[in-house]
Amino acid sequence: MAISTPPTPDDTQTKPNGNDAAPVPATLTSPPLWLCDVTKEPVAPDACLACARNGRPEGCSFTPPILEALRSSMKSDAALRAIYSWAAQQDVTVLRVSSLTGCTRKAWYRLIQGTPLETPSRHWARLRGTIFHKALESMADETVMAEQRFIVDLRPFGVKAAIAGMVDHYDPATGVLTDLKTMNTWKKLSQYPDLPHKHHIAQVWIYGWLLEKAGLGYPRKMEITYMTMGDIRTVPVGLPTPEGKQYVEARIVAKAKAIVEADPTQGPKGDAQADWECRYCLFKAACPDKRKTPPKPKKKTAKAKKG
Numbered sequence: 001m002a003i004s005t006p007p008t009p010d011d012t013q014t015k016p017n018g019n020d021a022a023p024v025p026a027t028l029t030s031p032p033l034w035l036c037d038v039t040k041e042p043v044a045p046d047a048c049l050a051c052a053r054n055g056r057p058e059g060c061s062f063t064p065p066i067l068e069a070l071r072s073s074m075k076s077d078a079a080l081r082a083i084y085s086w087a088a089q090q091d092v093t094v095l096r097v098s099s100l101t102g103c104t105r106k107a108w109y110r111l112i113q114g115t116p117l118e119t120p121s122r123h124w125a126r127l128r129g130t131i132f133h134k135a136l137e138s139m140a141d142e143t144v145m146a147e148q149r150f151i152v153d154l155r156p157f158g159v160k161a162a163i164a165g166m167v168d169h170y171d172p173a174t175g176v177l178t179d180l181k182t183m184n185t186w187k188k189l190s191q192y193p194d195l196p197h198k199h200h201i202a203q204v205w206i207y208g209w210l211l212e213k214a215g216l217g218y219p220r221k222m223e224i225t226y227m228t229m230g231d232i233r234t235v236p237v238g239l240p241t242p243e244g245k246q247y248v249e250a251r252i253v254a255k256a257k258a259i260v261e262a263d264p265t266q267g268p269k270g271d272a273q274a275d276w277e278c279r280y281c282l283f284k285a286a287c288p289d290k291r292k293t294p295p296k297p298k299k300k301t302a303k304a305k306k307g
Contacts, residue, residue, distance in 0.1 A: 030044045030045060030046055031044065032044050032117060033045050033071060033074055033117070034048070034070070034117055034118055034119060034120055034123060035117045035118060035119045036048065036060075036119070037059065037060045037061075037062065037119045037120055037121055038057050038058075038059045038060050040119065042117055045067065045071045048062075048067055048120075049064055049067050049068070052064045052067055062120045066120075066127075067120065069127060069131075070120055070123055070124075070127050073126070073127050073130040074123075077149075079148075079149040080149065080164070083149065083151050083162070083164050086151075087162060090153075090162075091160070092153070092154075092155065092160050092161055092162050093111065093160060093161045093162070093259075093260045094151075094161070094162050094164050095107070095111075095161050095162070095163055095164070095256055095259060095260070096163075096164055096165065097163065097164070097165035097203055097206050097207065097210075098203070099111075099255075099259065100163070100202075100206060100251070100252055100255045100256070101199045101202045101203045101206070102199065102272070102277060103270050103271055103272040103273075103277055103278075103281070104255060104258050104259060104268045104269070104270065104271050105267055105268055105269060105270035105271070105283075105287060105289055106270070106272070106277070106281055106283055106287075107255075107259050108259050108262050108267045108268050109267070109283040109286070109287075110283075111259060111260070112264070112267075113283075115282060116282045116283070118282070125182075125184055128182055128184075129181075129182040132180065132182050132227055133147060133168065133180060134147075136168075136169075136180065140169065143171070143172075143173065144169060144170065144171045144172070145167060145169070145170040145171075145172070146168070146169050147166055147167075147168060148166065148167050148170070149164060149165070149166045149167075150164070150165055150166075150167060150210040150211065150213075150214050151163065151164045151165075151210075152209075152210055152213045152214075154252075154253060154256055157253045158253075158257075159253060159256050159257045159260065159261075160260060161256045161257075161259075161260045163206075163210070163252060163256065165206060165207055165210050167179075167207050167210065167211065168180045170211060170216075170219070172216060174220070174221070175217070175219050175220030175221060176219065176220070176221045176222075176223070177204065177207060177208060177211065177219035177221070177222045177223070178222075178223050178224070178225055178234075179200070179203065179204050179207065179222075179223075179224045179225070180224075180225050180227065181200060181224055181225070181226050181227065182226075182227050182228070183226055183227065183228050184228075185228055186228070186230070188231055189226050189228065189231045189232070189233035190233065192226075192233075195224075195226060195233065195235050196224045196226075196235050196237055198273075199273075200224055200237075201224075201237050201238075202248075204222050204224060204237050205222075205237075205240055205244075205245075205248050206248065206252060208222065208239075208240075209245070209248055209249060209252065218239075218245070219239075220239075221236075221239075222236070222237035222238075222239060223235065223236050223237055224237055269289055270287055270288075270289025270290065271289075272289075272290075272291055275291055277291075278290045278291040
């Protein structure tokens, strides 16, 4: 069943490095939110900003406006704070949609350890995506749902968890669900024959499940809009069959159960489906199930001509 979010407290809270755990109240000492790009040591945002304002060291390109935007993007929004408040009262674990489309062990690591701190350089891709989303949200028509959070309680399915997800764009009048993805590439998106990616399709299907459980009906059409700094491409996502919808729900329940009911000392087995999941995983050093992936080949650089 879907649940509505309860009233939200007025205090501003910040999530440590985008972690799924409950946000840290701003009244506490400001915790490190990232690693220094130069020293790779944990640094509190105020100290990082002070360094940037007073002449940042060589090797750091992050100016105060960018750092302020980075910190702002890591703050929990009102709906998310309300969700965690409700979950704490109900003694259920909140899982994000991203936890259900990737490696089960990675989602478990994030749940019990929090996400390891990263440098602002590693955060930039997510901040860039946030900028796109916020800009498009502010321009959305009032008749559509833009950047709206939904939550579904899994206790009726026998799991002490709730699934929370943010739908980028849904038009109730037409029944069209659109998910927005930013890509870090300078190539034309038409040169990518494998769009939409399989894990993106799985994510959109879960958003459809969330909308249906919220009483809005299942979308009549689904699509993903991929964006770069110089290109845009929208690709259709096929609707699942009735049997496919049942499979999606069964996978959601099974995945959530595996994450929240795993042995606290052993964890669930890793099930990454692609090399890149392990190559870029922040927990790969500790994971016993990581795939043995070859290093990503270095790009060839043009040799300077002798003149």
